[in-house]
C-alpha cells in the first residue's frame with residue numbers, strides 16, 4: 041500500500057494563495073491558532089478558509105478515488121475527517137467566525153468561484169463594522 045504522506049495538499053493551498061494575490065485580497069494569515077487549523081484566516085473579518093481535499097474529506101466527485109485495497113480503513117478515516125470538519129465548523133461558528141470550505145476540485149476547475157465566495161464574505165464583514 042502506498043502511503044499518502046500528508047493530509048494537507050500544499051499545491052492547492054499555493055494555488056489559492058496565488059489567487060489571493062491576483063484578486064488583491066489582503067489581511068490573510070496562515071497558521072492562525074483556531075479550531076480545525078484553517079488553511080487561511082482573515083482575522084479582521086473573522087473568516088476562516090479551509091481547502092478540503094476531495095479524497096480526505098469524502099467529496100462525491102470524480103477526484104475522490106478511494107483505493108480499492110484497504111477500502112474499509114480509508115472509509116473510516118474519511119468518515120472521521122468529515123465529522124471532525126462539521127464539529128470544527130460548528131465550533132468556529134460558536135466563536136463568531138465565518139467559515140468557507142473550498143473543495144480542491146472546484147478550486148482546480150473554477151477558481152474564480154472560490155475567490156468570489158471569499159470576496160463576498162470579506163465585503164459582508166466590512167459592511168458590518
Ligand SMILES: [Zn+2]
Nearest residue numbers: 094099101145
Ligand atoms: Zn471534489
